[in-house]
Amino acid sequence: MSQSTPSRKIHFISIGGSIMHNLAIELKRKGFVITGSDDEIYEPSRTRLASHNLLPAEIGWYPEKITADLEAVVLGMHARQDNPELLKAQELGLKVYSYPEFIFEQSKDKQRIVVAGSHGKTSITSMILHVLRYNQRKCNYLVGAQLEGFDNMVRLDEDSPMIVVEGDEYLTSPLDPTPKFLHYHPHIALISGIAWDHFNVFPTWEAYVKQFELLADSLPKAGVIIFDETDDMLDVIGQKERPDVTKIPYEAHPYKVVNGQTFLKTKTQGDVPLLVFGEHNMKNISGARIVCERLGITDEEFYRAIQAFKGASNRLELLGKNDQTIIYKDFAHAPSKVEATTRAVKEQFPKRKLVACAELHTFSSLNKTFMSQYRDKFEAADVAVVFYNPQTIEHKRLEPITEQDIRTAFRRNDLHIFTDSESLQEFLRSQSWQNANLLMMSSGTFGGLDLKTLAAEIVG
Template sequence: MPYFCDQFSFTYRLMPQSIHFIAIGGSVMHNLAISLQQAGHTVTGSDDVIYEPSHTRLSQHQLLPTELGWFPDRIQAGLDAVIVGMHARPDNPELLRAQELKLPIFSLPAYIYQHSQQKQRIVIAGSHGKTTITAMLMHVLTFHNRAFDYLVGTTLDGYESTVRLSAQAPLIVIEGDAYASSPLDPTPKFLNYQPHIALISGIAWDHVSIYPTWDRYVDQFEELAEAMPKAGILIFDEDDNMLDIIGQKERTDITKLPYQPHPSKIIDGQTYLLPRRGDKIPVPVFGEHNMKNIAAAMTVCDRIGITEEQFYAAIPTFKAVPHRLEQVIERNGKRLFRDFAYAPAKVEATTAAVRAQFPGNSVVAVAELHAVNLIPAFLEEYRQTMDKANQAAVFINVAGFSADERALVNIDAVRTTFGRPDLTVLTDAEALRQYLLDKRDKATIFLLMSSGSFGDLNFTELVDALL
């Protein structure tokens, strides 16, 4: 994929650019488009489908395409950059026209890298914890009025956008995922950023639709570790066996920093950090995985001039990332939590965290599995992941499956694989609703884990009925 010469970053600071987005409706793409417009650039874009909240936000900034579809005549020779999102295909008419005109074409991560060549780049990668660690870093930097740019995968409280690019900020914090960079660049996004500081939070097989084997998935993180620039810093979870191997790569020219869960204590349902000096510190997150996230963020902060004391001053006011072990409501002695957990390691960590935080409560846990999770080799990874719950269920929204996807649904196999004979397997939203209502007199904690919507379950109505 062609890129700008090094002069691009310098030019970005001096004069407005004309930039066109192919697939502008993407969750990060539309945020980048708005950010660039606010920086004074002329931004246009197109897409064949745009969902909320992208539709409303693009409309508010007068960036919503006048009609949906691809229009190669919009690609003119005067464009300074074309940014192409993953929703586009390699044969996209606008992309083909840009190639014909030999315009500078970027994937989103390649564009972010070009803009941040003169900044210190901090990339948070891994199978879990990426968003939370990135959000913690952003919160601490904001708390102490440090100038920084960022790219994070979801909207956070207190931040209007998921992307900020500026000419002045000396560093950028990037959540780096393992999805392909663009239709023309199949490498993981995090390999484009060339980080000065790379943090790998943990490796557990994920994105099985892209990486059909464990080895192929792990290879991507090994490439990230091996591609670290000289004098780079690699931070990794010391308890993760795979990361220990990556962290011990024969690279004497980089600094390797392992971390362990931050010492903590649970008192009456509240988690406190136990610093080396001083009093215990209350934090709004809990679970061993979050204590690892805190330790990871602290390790990064130490390398960019944020002291332990400064970190501890900021972290009590950190707001948990939406849908990351988020307490939706507490009422009448009962609690409802939602979590983005969908991969096996996430389901296990979240269920264990709730059990440890509320040991005397009866926990009902529900995990939604998508079609890709039901591939037999991957399904096996879920074994015993929900053992810490008193009662457990798996929800599979069969109504949203294609015929081929429905062929993967084997309820007996799901129950056997999870290793719980009492596991309930539900295949429609109404059955899920009734299952939860049947538990309301006995359960005190409801934990709902999904990257989806549980078949568009009406949560407002559910909460009122349950609690």
């Protein structure tokens, strides 16, 4: 399926997904005829699909779109097993791929590098791609965030010798309950850290950890596993004996912070200034450097390139600043990410008050049993704020939670808790922003709060 001609047709069931719509756009660029359906399409997928004339004319599922002349159907995780288009495809005996299976089909003859982990995988993948592009090395890729200088999150050129994939541990498709990353069959696997997530799919810590062990065990002879040795559980998985597999542990790259600026301390290139910061990013840089080294990038080439890396979209993204205040937003939505991001901002600006706000938005974070994983994760914040929308709990059909549940879980009595965006906004406006920073963390929208407008008000 590597050569394409304009007559080749592929249909996407759930075309609105973040990777699905990017894959659809890339295949159209390659000359495939693309159709798709979905029962809900949000931004930015909607606008991006529309700009490539791929937005379905009507929302919903239409079995008549599934015809015998389709070369393949790509099935997204958002669809259900009884999806009428899927049933029609099965009835016609069409080839149905999940997107990880399809990506593998397109990269069978390439060197495959997969970056996995509960946290850091998007940033590490982004760093690797930035360094490769900076040094004009050709590669295919799949990454879960928009990167500066990259017009799409998926690239599948025939002549690229390798593909770098952000490997997600979440389920593959309605027909396949195995993690996505097991379908890429990597030659090089990097695992950045393991912190329990996806409680709805992996109800125990052991079940969650097992998925990463399966990934490590799947490496072929002459394969390479690169892992964060400061993560106790990951160190056990990484150090396990595997015949003919190279083990490369890493830890945070040596660094220093001077007047709100982070520098890498290197033996050959001196102090290297960075645009990103935080110990978690120093670990990410270490992992990315090792991968790049395996791909033929010298230290000099790596350090020159990494200075210009601005970070992936929604990762410690600057919303506004003045002489007294800096405001960031971050995608942090799991306990380990909340802890790492909060610590990073406090370490970068130790003399400033830090107001940190996290939205409980995911299935896991709104689950009473899982919520205790947030214990002490807000220690670096001077003012700690939690926001959740009761409607989200209803929508996810979860047991209602109380303020006391949250206070107990976070183990912080001075926690400020809000359930509507207006009250949260008023609280933030009323704070003194003299020598103080604000950090907003969520995979949601804080109930529709306009963060850019709020940031503009605060910094003036």
